Amino acid sequence: MFSQTVEYALRATVHLADCAPEARTTEQIARVTQVPAPYLAKVLQGLKRAGIVRSQRGIGGGITLAKRPEELTILEVVSAVDPIRRIRTCPLGLASHGEHLCPLHRRLDNALASVEEAFQKTTLAEVLADPNPSIPLCDFPGARGGPRVATEVETS
Template identity: 50%
Template sequence: MLHKTTEYALRAGLYLAGHFGRSPTRREIAKATHIPSRYVYKVLQSLVRAGLVRSEVGRGGGYSLAREPDGLTLWDIVAATASVERICACPLGLESHTSLCPLHRQLDAAYAALEDALRQRTLGDVLRDASPIVPFSPC
């Protein structure tokens, strides 16, 4: 449901949250998070442009969160790396459906629930979650 770039951004953000106070290099982040090296720069630059991450150049430079992990939501990262658009037309393409058709209502409710859940969880929340990882779907 989320683009690969957004998943990579979430991984990078969580890595930086777990190393708050340090400035890991791009290479370190890529290796630790299994983000392909060709993507890690793109992902980090999206987060820098959004003001969520700081980039420090030069010897000893790297990347760090611009705020504490409890001050950054998962939604902040998603919104910085993906164009998030709610449904504003009938997905069936029916001109007679000028208001929310049944499919439109269901899809919009699902998007709203996902957005709400991501707005309520911070990077700090995820770091503190010690529950066992059970994949929802095989990847």
């Protein structure tokens, strides 16, 4: 139902929310989210144009969220890269239907409206705070609550 671009944008923004307010490089985000770096760079550009993320070049730079995780909704992220396409007129172009959707297309649009509403009501902070034992993006080293990889200092 959702494009790979939406999936990648959500992975990246959830990771940035988890690290907020610290900046991350594209390479760091790509590694943690398991998104190919070149594709991620394009996704991040779309998020930047939409005002979802900021980027700072140079030493100490990187990518951060433009809003606090408590203020950024899933719908904002989705809309920035691949907006939900509601059904406003008959997709078949039937003149007899026009803006009066048939029962099938009305139900499909109602489902899209429900998804849109749920995404509008859910912030990235809520996703991260969910008590579910499966933490988003979690089998990567150093993830909050996930498996850790011992560092050289710890193993000495």
